[in-house]
Amino acid sequence: MDLTFQFNWSAAFASIPYLLPGIPYTLLISFGGLAIGFFIGIFFGLLRISPLRWLRWPAIFYIEVFRGTPILVQVLFIFYGLPQLLGGPINALVAGIAAIAINSGAYISEIVRGGVQSIERGQREASLSLGLSRTQSFRYIIWPQAFRRMIPPLGNQGIISIKDTSLFSVIGVGELVRQGQIYIATTFTALEVYFMVALMYLAITWTLSLILRQLERRGLVGQ
Amino acid sequence: MTTQTPADQPIVHMQQVNKHFGSLHVLKDIELSVAPGEVVVIIGASGSGKSTLIRCINGLEEFQAGHIEVDGNALTPHGKSSKALQTIRTEVGMVFQQFNLFPHLSVRDNITLAPLKVRGVSRQQAASTAERLLERVGISDQADKYPSQLSGGQQQRVALARALAMEPRLMLFDEPTSALDPEMIGEVLDAMRELAREGMTMMIVTHEMGFAREVADRVVYIHGGEIVEQGPPATLFDSPQHDRTQSFLARVLKH
Numbered sequence: 001m002d003l004t005f006q007f008n009w010s011a012a013f014a015s016i017p018y019l020l021p022g023i024p025y026t027l028l029i030s031f032g033g034l035a036i037g038f039f040i041g042i043f044f045g046l047l048r049i050s051p052l053r054w055l056r057w058p059a060i061f062y063i064e065v066f067r068g069t070p071i072l073v074q075v076l077f078i079f080y081g082l083p084q085l086l087g088g089p090i091n092a093l094v095a096g097i098a099a100i101a102i103n104s105g106a107y108i109s110e111i112v113r114g115g116v117q118s119i120e121r122g123q124r125e126a127s128l129s130l131g132l133s134r135t136q137s138f139r140y141i142i143w144p145q146a147f148r149r150m151i152p153p154l155g156n157q158g159i160i161s162i163k164d165t166s167l168f169s170v171i172g173v174g175e176l177v178r179q180g181q182i183y184i185a186t187t188f189t190a191l192e193v194y195f196m197v198a199l200m201y202l203a204i205t206w207t208l209s210l211i212l213r214q215l216e217r218r219g220l221v222g223q
Numbered sequence: 224m225t226t227q228t229p230a231d232q233p234i235v236h237m238q239q240v241n242k243h244f245g246s247l248h249v250l251k252d253i254e255l256s257v258a259p260g261e262v263v264v265i266i267g268a269s270g271s272g273k274s275t276l277i278r279c280i281n282g283l284e285e286f287q288a289g290h291i292e293v294d295g296n297a298l299t300p301h302g303k304s305s306k307a308l309q310t311i312r313t314e315v316g317m318v319f320q321q322f323n324l325f326p327h328l329s330v331r332d333n334i335t336l337a338p339l340k341v342r343g344v345s346r347q348q349a350a351s352t353a354e355r356l357l358e359r360v361g362i363s364d365q366a367d368k369y370p371s372q373l374s375g376g377q378q379q380r381v382a383l384a385r386a387l388a389m390e391p392r393l394m395l396f397d398e399p400t401s402a403l404d405p406e407m408i409g410e411v412l413d414a415m416r417e418l419a420r421e422g423m424t425m426m427i428v429t430h431e432m433g434f435a436r437e438v439a440d441r442v443v444y445i446h447g448g449e450i451v452e453q454g455p456p457a458t459l460f461d462s463p464q465h466d467r468t469q470s471f472l473a474r475v476l477k478h
Contacts, residue, residue, distance in 0.1 A: 125283050126323035126382075130337035130389060131313030140336060144327050 012192035015183055019196055022179035026204070029093065029175060030162040033100020037161070038154075040101060041108025048113045059109065066106035072167045075099035079171040096168040096175070104161045111153045115146035155212040159205045166201070176200055233292075234259050234393055234424050235280060240289035242275060242448075249275050250286065251448045257393070262425045264439040264456075266432070268471060272448040273428045277395045280426070281315045282308045294392050313341055316386030320398040322378045324370035324385070330357070331366040334385045342389065349388070356384035360414045376407030380414050387418075394418065396427040432475055436460055444468045 047059035066074065079095040119142050127137035169178035180197045184190050233256035242250035249272045257263050265273045278284040280293055291298040294314055296307040325333050334356060335349035344352075357363045360380040362373075370378055379399060386394060396415065400408040412434050419425055419438050429435060435442055436456040443453040444463075452459060452468045460476075463469045 120321075120323075122319060122321050122323035123325065126317075126319060126325070127337075129281050129283065129312055129315070129317040130385070131309065131341040132337060133309070136340055140340065141325055145325075148327070 006191070007195075008189065008192055011187065011189040012196050015180070015187070015189065015193045015196050018183040019176060019179050019193070019200060022174055022176035023200060023204075025093070025173055025175040025178075026162070026165050026201075029096040029100055029165045029168060029173065030158070032097045033165075034104055034158055034161050036097070036101035037104030037108055040105030041112050044105065044109040045112025045116070048109055049116060063106045063109050066102050067110075071099060071103045071164050072170070074103055075168055075171060092168070092171045092173045095171055096165065096173050099168070100161050100164065103164065104157055107157050107160075108154065111150050111157065112146075114153070115150035116142060118149055119145050151212065151215060155208065158208055162204055162208070163201060232259075233257055234294050235426070236290075236292040237276075237280075238290040240276075240279060240286050240291060242272075242279065242284065242286040249448045250279070253289070253448075253450060255443065255450065257424060257426060259392075259424050260422045261440045262419045262423075262427070262438055263441050263443060264427045264429060264435040265443045265445060266429070266435060266471075266475075267445040271445045273445050274397050275448075276445065277317075277397060277426050277428055280393075280395060281312050281317055283317075313389060314391055315393045315395060316389055316391035317395040317397065318379065318382050318386055318399045320401050322370070322375070322382045322402070324378055324382055326370050328369075329366065330362075330368050330370065330373070330381050333370065333381060334388045337385070338388050352388055353384070356387050357381070359387075359417075360384050361410070374407060375403045376410045379403065379407075379411045383411075383414055383418075393424045393426070396425065396429065398428050398430070400429065400431060430475065432460070432472075444471065446471070 044059040044062050047055045048063065050056050050059075075095060078098055079090055079092060082095075083089050123141050123145065124137055127141040128134070132140070165175055166177045168175055169181060172178065176197050180193045184193050187193070235255070235257040237253050237255040240250055240253040241248070253276060255263075255276075265276065267273045275284050279286050279291060279298075282298060285301055286298075287300050289300065293311045296311050296314075298308060298311065299305070325336070328336065331350065331353050334353040335346070338344045338349040338352065339346060353366065354363065357366055360383055362377050362380055365373060365377065365381075370381065373381065383399075399415065400411050403411060408431070412431065415425070415427070416434075416438055427435075427439075439456045441453055442456045442459045444451050444459065444465075444467075446467050452463060452465050459468065460472065463472055
């Protein structure tokens with residue numbers, strides 16, 4: 001049996017026009033969710049390292065809950081569960097963005113915490129000894145250095161979140177996987193279509209990796 | 224701005240200062256005054272509490288009992304971020320063992336940051352002050368470099384310039400040459416010597432006994448968190464009164 005004859009290239013190429021409309025959704029859900037998740041992450045990440053227990057505990061709770069439960073369950077909860085509380089349906093796109101935001105937010109909180117805590121104590125001491133306030137010390141000295149160290153793990157999280165959006169086909173958002181499923185339902189060319197879907201994810205994640213590598217090469221990352 | 228301290232009033236006044244790290248009693252009933260223009264060198268074995276002592280003065284360490292007054296500003300036990308502490312930190316410069324330069328900022332920005340953000344001077348004025356200070360510590364052509372591009376000795380001199388840019392009334396030095404390669408110690412000590420000659424009030428924790436003897440007005444020997452003995456360098460080094468001082472000096476001066 002010759003496998004090359006089973007893979008139908010023309011069927012694969014034929015699927016492209018049907019898959020492409022999924023890409024904007026995939027990008028919108030991942031980058032929209034990540035942008036919100038980034039701010040959630042900064043917020044809870046900083047609460048997480050607060051010396052005040054009553055600020056720290058809500059952050060720990062948030063991080064543990066949303067890191068400790070599957071993102072599939074989270075999105076199902078939002079899309080099918082929350083409407084029972086709200087009394088009305090939730091747009092699938094909104095539910096997807098929300099799921100990426102709260103899920104990546106939990107991981108980004110830990111990235112922020114790690115980044116800030118990785119800055120040597122002497123940096124804070126030197127800035128305070130110059131008369132800078134705690135806020136100034138954080139803004140001008142700690143955060144710029146911490147942020148550079150956060151870029152590689154943030155890139156990692158970005159790639160994970162982009163791939164996580166594939167799960168949202170279950171709530172019917174027309175992202176890449178969903179587009180593929182609809183197309184396959186009429187053509188039965190699962191092998192070729194999922195191969196193309198995979199390639200499109202790779203194109204997105206590789207582009208992101210390349211951008212990150214450029215940042216690193218320009219010395220914007222790390223020390 | 225604080226009022227100027229009259230010449231006869233101490234710029235640093237520590238009374239009955241006690242500090243604990245958990246069950247460890249690191250500073251015991253410290254009584255120490257420093258007069259304006261005085262250079263006080265603090266010596267002692269590692270772990271004796273000498274670094275902790277000067278770090279209490281600008282609030283990098285808190286203490287549990289006693290009283291510290293710096294240029295008329297009082298620090299209280301367990302004091303966190305009081306207004307007095309903030310004032311003290313703008314008036315007291317510090318040089319650290321590990322330099323602690325800001326690696327993401329150029330040499331110039333390292334020096335101008337605090338004058339710009341704390342003192343509110345103009346960018347132009349801050350930059351010209353930075354040039355002048357860099358020239359003074361002998362590295363005028365390095366303002367656009369980043370700390371990692373400099374040698375250890377140069378980095379420490381930038382750290383000195385950074386502290387001086389705030390025009391401090393008192394300079395604290397926490398083992399400023401201990402992290403340096405031997406051939407770079409001299410250039411840092413030269414810059415400090417120069418500063419002492421200009422009349423800066425200085426408190427220096429160091430293991431450089433030759434430097435202490437030459438520059439200090441007073442040497443303080445500390446052991447186990449207590450001030451054992453203090454006096455002019457000639458007296459303390461040549462005829463120490465206490466056994467502990469004698470055995471410490473015998474150990475460090477032997478080589």
